[in-house]
Amino acid sequence: MSETDSETRDAGFDEWLDAAEEDRAYYLACPNDHGSLPPRRVCPDCGATELEDLELPDSGEIRTFTVTHVPTPAFEEDAPYATAVARFGPVRITGQVVGIDLEDVETGLEVEIEVTVSETTGERVLGFSPV
Amino acid sequence: MSDVRVAGVGLTPFGNAPERTSRDLFAEASITAFEDSGVPRDDVDALLYGNFMGELSEHQGHHGPLMAEAAGVRAPATRYESACASSGAAVRDAVMRIRNGEDDVILVGGAERMTNLGTAGATEALAIAADDLWEVRAGMTFPGAYALMAQAYFDEYGGEHEDLAHVAVKNHENALNNEKAQYQSAIEVSDVLEAPQVSSPLGLYDSCPISDGAAAVVLTSEAYAEEHGLEAPVSISGTGQGGDRMALHDREYLARSPAAREAGDEAYADAGVDPADVDFAEVHDCFTIAEVLAIESLDLFPIGEGVSAARDGRTTADGETPINLSGGLKAKGHPVGATGASQIAEVTKLLSGKHPNSEFVDGATTGVAHNAGGTVASATVHVLEVSE
Numbered sequence: 001m002s003e004t005d006s007e008t009r010d011a012g013f014d015e016w017l018d019a020a021e022e023d024r025a026y027y028l029a030c031p032n033d034h035g036s037l038p039p040r041r042v043c044p045d046c047g048a049t050e051l052e053d054l055e056l057p058d059s060g061e062i063r064t065f066t067v068t069h070v071p072t073p074a075f076e077e078d079a080p081y082a083t084a085v086a087r088f089g090p091v092r093i094t095g096q097v098v099g100i101d102l103e104d105v106e107t108g109l110e111v112e113i114e115v116t117v118s119e120t121t122g123e124r125v126l127g128f129s130p131v
Numbered sequence: 132m133s134d135v136r137v138a139g140v141g142l143t144p145f146g147n148a149p150e151r152t153s154r155d156l157f158a159e160a161s162i163t164a165f166e167d168s169g170v171p172r173d174d175v176d177a178l179l180y181g182n183f184m185g186e187l188s189e190h191q192g193h194h195g196p197l198m199a200e201a202a203g204v205r206a207p208a209t210r211y212e213s214a215c216a217s218s219g220a221a222v223r224d225a226v227m228r229i230r231n232g233e234d235d236v237i238l239v240g241g242a243e244r245m246t247n248l249g250t251a252g253a254t255e256a257l258a259i260a261a262d263d264l265w266e267v268r269a270g271m272t273f274p275g276a277y278a279l280m281a282q283a284y285f286d287e288y289g290g291e292h293e294d295l296a297h298v299a300v301k302n303h304e305n306a307l308n309n310e311k312a313q314y315q316s317a318i319e320v321s322d323v324l325e326a327p328q329v330s331s332p333l334g335l336y337d338s339c340p341i342s343d344g345a346a347a348v349v350l351t352s353e354a355y356a357e358e359h360g361l362e363a364p365v366s367i368s369g370t371g372q373g374g375d376r377m378a379l380h381d382r383e384y385l386a387r388s389p390a391a392r393e394a395g396d397e398a399y400a401d402a403g404v405d406p407a408d409v410d411f412a413e414v415h416d417c418f419t420i421a422e423v424l425a426i427e428s429l430d431l432f433p434i435g436e437g438v439s440a441a442r443d444g445r446t447t448a449d450g451e452t453p454i455n456l457s458g459g460l461k462a463k464g465h466p467v468g469a470t471g472a473s474q475i476a477e478v479t480k481l482l483s484g485k486h487p488n489s490e491f492v493d494g495a496t497t498g499v500a501h502n503a504g505g506t507v508a509s510a511t512v513h514v515l516e517v518s519e
């Protein structure tokens with residue numbers, strides 16, 4: 001966890017979490033159909049600068065996962081926890097898998113985005129829960 | 132274009148020295164490198180210095196002039212930060228500056244002080260090599276990121292934890308005679324498989340240690356080496372660098388390292404060699420899976436075959452392509468900012484017959500050093516050859 005004052009929002013990222021909490025998670029689409037995550041002004045794939053917010057699909061699929069036993073101090077109370085990379089339409093996202101036993105997390109699992117809270121810091125954490 | 136000679140190398144022991152400042156570590160490595168090279172400090176045109184987490188571990192920025200002073204060098208100095216590829220990036224720039232005639236003599240190296248942070252503190256410091264917003268805040272650690280890649284590799288290409296265990300066993304075996312190594316002890320496959328889990332499928336023995344240490348290399352132009360009668364039989368003949376998206380989830384592949392492939396291809400072309408010409412390599416095995424990804428990216432093994440290379444004895448000291456004869460990051464240690472330059476030092480010693488494991492590469496002419504940053508969003512590759 002950085003020592004940045006957590007009262008100060010990170011423009012682009014915190015708005016995305018706000019939207020995700022309201023089930024309106026989105027991605028940035030460029031005219032050439034590349035998808036990416038904010039905050040961003042330029043498409044990393046083609047350099048296009050006309051980016052549009054488009055809604056992400058409701059569900060995604062876990063592509064790889066791990067159960068972390070040795071966390072950073074910001075997640076000391078949360079460990080062990082599962083982290084996964086899941087594909088949602090045109091983007092992949094990293095998040096913590098919640099609402100499921102750790103031994104049941106697997107590649108291919110269908111999940112939806114669920115913003116959760118770190119037991120250690122009380123900060124919002126991007127999470128996935130099984131559909 | 133000038134040939135770039137390795138005139139001298141110096142390493143501190145890698146390991147656990149929490150009380151030692153990075154300026155002291157680098158001073159020690161530089162003294163050894165100057166003694167080894169026979170180059171006077173006054174002839175140094177520049178210092179290029181790699182360091183990753185100095186602000187966090189020592190409350191110190193602006194390392195360049197500090198380290199020039201520590202090394203007794205009166206020359207302009209710049210710090211390079213590219214996560215775990217910091218000094219690999221510094222070496223690359225040093226090579227290019229000498230080649231283009233800008234400089235004749237460059238001191239290049241790096242240092243890292245880590246153990247004073249403790250395990251949790253060092254885990255936190257290493258994590259900043261990843262995307263803070265989208266990865267670290269989701270609880271991804273550095274071992275966690277490589278674990279995601281390991282799981283993706285198993286799913287896509289096969290292999291199992293026991294294959295990876297052989298990588299760790301091999302690298303510990305290689306470090307037995309390396310007096311600079313953090314772990315000069317043998318381990319068994321069962322030790323790896325039974326070690327505490329860090330981030331599944333990776334355990335404690337799949338992971339490189341947290342280390343303090345420094346490396347320094349004196350590079351000179353061919354003209355300078357000849358004019359001063361230096362004994363510098365090894366050249367850096369190829370350099371390459373590759374880049375990729377910062378966050379693992381934004382990459383095209385979860386179980387490949389295109390940045391390292393890019394760097395390797397560029398370095399091979401630069402040196403005019405093929406992967407088949409490579410006698411041995413020092414690669415960035417921060418975790419056992421990282422060695423697998425590295426040897427595939429360097430085209431030393433086909434994609435999907437890297438995972439079993441150690442288990443099949445193909446990368447062991449007496450194998451067809453010995454990998455990490457120094458002990459690698461796993462057993463030699465990984466003081467982050469020193470690693471890239473330390474690999475150059477190890478390959479140089481192996482090629483010039485001055486390494487405790489030189490016997491395994493007797494007659495070798497071509498070695499490779501592969502240094503990676505983050506989950507390989509940065510990579511540098513260098514080809515070293517014995518000059519005629």
